[in-house]
Amino acid sequence: MSWLLLGLGLALVIEGLVLFMLPVRLDRLIAALEEIGPEARRIAGLVAIAIGVGIVWLARIMGV
Secondary structure, three states, rough: HHHHHHHHHHHHHHHHHHHHOOHHHHHHHHHHHHHHHHHHHHHHHHHHHHHHHHHHHHHHHHHH
16 A cells, blocks of 8 residues: 555656646646647557556565
């Protein structure tokens, strides 16, 4: 359970930093994402999930 809370907290910190430090670029990123089709966004999300799971798996294997 502590890993879940740690991951959630870290994700919120990163999201908050992006919103705080780069609000204009975030607007441009959202506009660019609207131009990409839903299927491409779905694939990008799946790739991000796979990379995230791989990083967590490696961290667990390394004993972090």
